[in-house]
Amino acid sequence: MNELRELLDEYWILKDRDKEKYYKIRDSISKFRSFISDKLGYQVILTSDLIKLEKLPGKAETWMGIYAFDDKLEYAFLCLLLMFLEDKEKEEQFLLSQLTEFIQGTFPGDEKIEWTLYSHRRHLIKVLKFAIDIGFIKVNDGEEERFYTDQSTEVLYENTGASKYFMRNFSGNILKYSTLEDLERDEWLDMDTDRGRIRRNxxxxxxxxxxxxxxxxxxxxxYLYIKNYRNMIQADLEKYLKVDLHVHRNGTFLVLDEEKRYKNSFPENRAISDIVLQVNKIIVNKVRNKELSRNAEDIIIVHKTVFDNIIEEVKEKYSIGWSKEYREMKLEKLSKEVINYMKNFSMLRVDEDNNEIIILPLVGKIVGDYPKDFNNKEKEND
Known part of the structure; x- marks a missing residue:
């Protein structure tokens, strides 16, 4: 086990969920503490119950956020849940009705929270499921799924005490911040103005x-820093994470060992990931055949209808090996899923104003196809 990779891959390590992993990582921190401090500028939170690497992005990206959430109200409910737990002791129990009353009475927005509304109940259930999954509350009795259909449902929860370490600490007063850039600058407020270290981190x-x-x-x-110090960066990444650094004119990528992937890495073991590999293959072929052209930054800009045509071509060529769900999926929905997935992996951007798809260099880095005898094998199975 690469302990640093585990810390990067997991939000935190909870001792009551994996005692062996907790102790193994705790005993290994000294081996990579200088790297995470000097090169990443990260801190390790170590308590008797958990270990957390305080991971902050170098740059905010559109794909960042909680994967399970798709509405701003869910983030608001999460913040209110964290506030609610602040006054709770470790192992203290509480009822769902206590939480719903707190949210109704504390919600700061203009929107009134009504638990008679299915949408509000659904958003809260998603937040509770996330909190259970990540480990700062437990269910002692009941099922929150019943709250979908019955607002009087009661569930007995337990506070694990981990919630106090969920949010990062800010140096300044975040109530005075009005932009994302304000939040990004906050981290460096209590640091010396060593621009070299800030850029390195x-x-x-x-x-x-x-x-x-x-x-x-x-x-x-x-990017100039990457090009100038690529050997040092590569040596660090190989030593501590066992990964390769690939630096090109317009893009830099980490290439992982096939047997040692992160949770959210591409490609992954999902049907949509395989489809995107095939989309990338078609795009690369079209560039080689002069059907698509790249600019000086290796970016391809196409109208949305052109991209939809590419998805249709991929479906016609490869869908024989897809799952039933994707074989029968309408083109519009399939295109939307592919676009969202590729956006989340920095393979493309969407220009809504001009109805254009901006295809980024990573698309040309990883492509996929079936083995040459795949179609013959499929016919034999039919």
Whole structure:
């Protein structure tokens, strides 16, 4: 087990869930503490119950957030749940009705929270499921799923005490912040103005936490740092994480060992991941055949209808090996799923104003196809 990779991959390590992993990582921290402190600028939170690497991104990305959430109200409910737990002791129990009353009475927005509304109940259930999954509350009795249909449902929960370590600590007063840039600058408020260290931490974080680091113009200082110090960066990444650094003119990527993947890495063991590999293959072929052209930054810009046509071509060529769900999926829905997935892995951006898809260099890095005898085997199975 690579203990540092475990800390990067997991939100935190809870002792009551995996005691062996907790102690193994705790005993190994000294081996990589200098790397996470000097190169990443991260801190390790170590308590008798958990270990957490305080992971902050080098740059905010559109795909960042809680994967299970798809509405701002869910983030608001999560914050209120954390507030609710602040006054609770470890192992203290509480009822769902106590939480719903607290949220109704404390919610700061103009929108009134009504538990008679199915949408509000659904959003809260998603937050509770997330809190249970990540480990800062437990269910002692009852099922929150019944809250979907019955607002009077009671569930008995237990506070694990981990919630106090969920949010990061800010140096300044976040109530005075009005932009994302204010939040990003907050971290450096109590640090000396060593621009070299700030850039080093930012670059290492971007390389490790993002699917790709792209060059933005000739004067991109972060990218110049990567090019100038690539040997040092590669040596660090190989020593501590056993990964390879690939630096190209317009993009930098981490290439992982096939047997040692992170949780959210590409490709992954999902049907949509395989489909995107095939989409990438078709796009690369079209570039080679001069059907699509790249600009100086290896970016391809196409109209949304052109991209939809690519998805249709991929479906016609490869769907014989897809699951029934994707074989029968309408083109519009399939295209939307592919776009969202590729956005989350920094493979494309969407220009809503011009109805264009901006295809990024990572697409050309990883492609996939069936074995040459795949179609013959499929016919034999039919």
């Amino acid at each position: 930012r670059v290492y974080r971007r390389i490790i936490m993002s699917p790709a680091v792209y060059r933005h113009g000739e004067d991109d200082q972060d």
